[in-house]
């Protein structure tokens with residue numbers, strides 16, 4: 001599933017390709033036809049993301065709200081000489097109305113497989129934003145909002161980090177990796193974390209996710225654990241990126257050599273190193 005960096009990157013790409021230009025809006029597949037007709041020919045204002053939600057803005061405080069879900073994709077093509085016929089189930093297509101003298105500005109984008117694609121107004125947009133926890137990629141994010149929820153919760157930190165109402169944008173890869181980097185066992189209850197531990201984790205997410213926006217993949221290993229530094233082969237996985245524990249079940253930890261473990265929590269796989277991320281024992285268990 002795309003994580004927050006993918007949506008932020010997409011918002012940036014859409015803004016670069018279409019903002020301040022009139023666009024043709026259509027729904028080749030047909031499920032967005034009536035709303036597309038309302039926007040067709042209008043000037044696209046820009047695109048923004050919050051967590052895993054994308055908002056493409058049109059004049060009059062109207063937004064196309066997109067959630068890619070598990071398999072959705074929104075592909076932006078720039079500099080294309082001609083716009084090809086749509087392939088597959090294209091729910092939404094944007095085509096820039098280009099200046100004939102400046103063909104480099106030609107662009108089109110196709111949305112497929114998204115769980116949500118709706119035309120909404122400002123009130124609805126604000127409702128969606130209001131339900132989301134702080135997004136480490138947004139400069140206006142307030143980490144204290146997440147800390148208040150985490151510090152009062154019995155739920156495992158691994159569960160809380162994935163709860164979009166607690167913290168927006170973190171998915172399974174960033175969850176596994178940031179917990180490893182901070183030596184936190186994923187099943188440790190939120191209420192047992194110290195404020196400083198949470199702040200360090202938040203600051204790390206801000207940095208890691210910004211790198212993800214820039215590179216388009218998730219890399220979380222420190223320089224000393226890169227393949228070239230360790231003399232190990234690079235990771236082979238369709239997800240790309242160098243990681244410590246995500247989908248590395250049974251493989252040796254890059255730090256201690258112990259085998260990475262996995263377990264299902266709320267329907268998603270957790271990954272952790274049993275040595276680097278020891279199980280937390282509360283005071284009650286010690287006495």
Ligand SMILES: [Zn+2]
Pocket residue numbers: 253254255256257258273274275276277
């Ligand atoms: Zn380890």
